[in-house]
Structure formats: C-alpha cells, structure tokens
Amino acid sequence: MEIRVVKNILEANEVIASQNRKLFAEKGVYVANLMGSPGAGKTTLLEKTIEHIKGRMRIGVIEGDIATSRDAERIAAHAIHAVQINTGGACHLDGNMVRGGLEGFDLDQIDLLIVENVGNLVCPAEFMIGEHNKVMIISVTEGDDKPEKYPLMFQVSSVLLLNKIDLLPYLDFDMKRFQGEALKVNPKLKIMAISCKTGEGLDNWFRWIEERTSKKGS
C-alpha cells in the first residue's frame, strides 16, 4: 500500500512538472536541475557559473534547502535574483514547490534558471520539476564506488560533474573505475572532471550550459 501511495505522489508530481515544462517553453527559459550530496559543491559551482556567464545571459536561481537561507544569500551576493525554498524537512524539491518558487520571478526577464536541489544523492532523482536537464555533482572525496550503489541519480542525469579533483593527490580514488562504472550505469552520461577551487575543467561546463541555454532560451 505504501508503494501505491508513493506511485500516486510521483504521478501527481509528473502532472505539475509537465505544466512547469510548458511554461518554461512558452517563456523561452532553459532550466537545469542541479543535484548532489551535501557538500558536493553545488552552491560554489553556481557562484562560479554565475560569475562566468552573467554578462551574456540573464540568470535566475532557485535554492532548495531543508532549513536556512544561506545558499540564496550567497547567490544574491552576485547580484542575481535568487528565491529560497525551505522544504521544512523534505528531502527533495518537487514540481509543486518549484511552481511556488517561480512566482518570485518574471520569467520574461530570464534566459537560464538553475534550480539547486536539496543535498541528497537519492531522493531528488525521483522527482521531475519540469527541467530540461538534470545535472549531478559529486566530489572525489565521496569515493569511486558510488555509481552502482546509487544508480538512479546517475541514470537520470545528463551531465556528471566530478568535483574537487584538486584533492586527488591525497585520496585513494580510482578514476578509471569511477568513470567505467558511471558509464555502465548510464552510457550517455557526459562526465566532466572539475575543481571549483582551482577552476580546472570548468570551461567545459560553462560551454555546455551556455550552448543549452542559447538553443532553448531564444
């Protein structure tokens, strides 16, 4: 019975996510859903991304957190409009929460909307929010054995950002194993090794998100 309840919740969510998706298409907004564990580097990646592309594209950010508005404050410090959604305990954003968050924006004034999900490598992968692409970020400190242990997140994502590669010299992280497993779980996954600290590899990511936004957002 619990399974049926969960199925109903997912189906109801899908309806609202479709409505969001339609709205984004009408308004010409490209939407990325950024997911990963606590501390994987989601907000730092967002800050770097904003600094790089904010002169060329109009960006909006939705910050999903269980509590506090810290991440939205970090984003707002970059002169970008950020709306905070506090889930009050819930482990993911869903279509309805994002729809509520959209009321804080004039979508005609935005090309790119990035939604930072709650820090969690599991639940956010189950809930569509109307996004064009799911982007996951994981840090090398989380270990090279994660793709097969947490497969859904890897399966539903278009891009995998492997962060904190500046720490590789101090870790036992087998890059070949990690990449092999990730591609076994999702052969279409685009893997980019990055360091938000040193900037290494970020150009690939900037290019990817700018290309997607140009196609969708105009």
Add this chain to the structure above:
Amino acid sequence: MEIRVVKNILEANEVIASQNRKLFAEKGVYVANLMGSPGAGKTTLLEKTIEHIKGRMRIGVIEGDIATSRDAERIAAHAIHAVQINTGGACHLDGNMVRGGLEGFDLDQIDLLIVENVGNLVCPAEFMIGEHNKVMIISVTEGDDKPEKYPLMFQVSSVLLLNKIDLLPYLDFDMKRFQGEALKVNPKLKIMAISCKTGEGLDNWFRWIEERTSKKGS
C-alpha cells in the same frame, strides 16, 4: 493529504521499531544505527571498529544499500556475519526492513549489532529502527556549514563522528564554526574528530561503543 500519509507511515514504523527494541532488550543486544552521506566513511569506520573489538565482543552487521552487496562483502571479509538489505530505491532503512534483516542472525550469539544505513544525511534520521543510539558520521570535506542546513540528523544523533580530519590542511574548514553550530542544534551531541585513514581519534569512539555494549549487552 500527503502530510497525513507521511505521518501514518512514521507512526506505523514506530510500532515496529518498538517491537525490535523489545527484542533487542530480551536478547541483550546493543544496537547502533550508523548514518551519514554517501562516502562519509561509514563502511570504513565499521571495518576499523570490527578489527579493534572483535576479540572481545560478538558483532553483527546489517548493511543497508539501495543496490549492490559491496559493503556486506567488505564486512564479511573481516569474518563477521553481515546481512545485506537492498532497499531497491528507498532512501533509508525502516523498522520493518531491519526486522527482516534480523532473521539472518541468531541474536543470542551477538552482543553488538551495528546497522549501516543508506547513504543520506536526510531521510534515515526520520525512521527509528529500534536502535539504542543513532550515530552520525560526516567528513570535513562536506563543509563546516552543514549542522543548521540539515538539522534533524544532528538533533537525533547521540554521537557525531567528524571524519577525514587528515584532509584538513587542504580544505577551508572552520572547526570552531562547525562545532559551535552542531552544539547549537544539539547541545548533548558528543563530537569526536577522527580519521579512519590515519586512525587519529578512533580510540574515543572504540571506548564509547564498547562501554555502551557492555552495559546493554550483558
């Protein structure tokens, strides 16, 4: 309505967790529920703990994972009986899953049962499994701002193991801020800074779990 469904699920879980708790008391087994994000170091901590105390106490392990039996295999390599629970997508263990896992043990032959939960800093905190104590592990690479952003896990845990302190020289981690926030969220939290890699600080943890087991398990 979704909220009422969730409340019913939590109440139903509480009933089963109480039954588990009663069984553990009858059998004189001390039970710890080990929780933390993917890659925080749960399985490595377990391996170190087993190696240290297996001569003096009889240990059993339940491994909760979404998929794969890798962690149970790692534990079994230490000549300890480990039962794998695959949640098949679910983001946490609950009382009923653990009850099923208990069928794999002769509880009369165990003093200490450690349950390694699914890697997730959010959902496992909501579900009691009948444990005596919840123990959380978080690594310094996850950032010093997590207690107030993910408060429930910090609130329900008795012990916080702050792992990977060997990496501190390479990170911007403010130990004072982290400890201050953690204690603000839960003033009773026992914080132990450790490195499973170098062994630093692990003696405190070994002492704590041995003391708890001696009191409950005999």
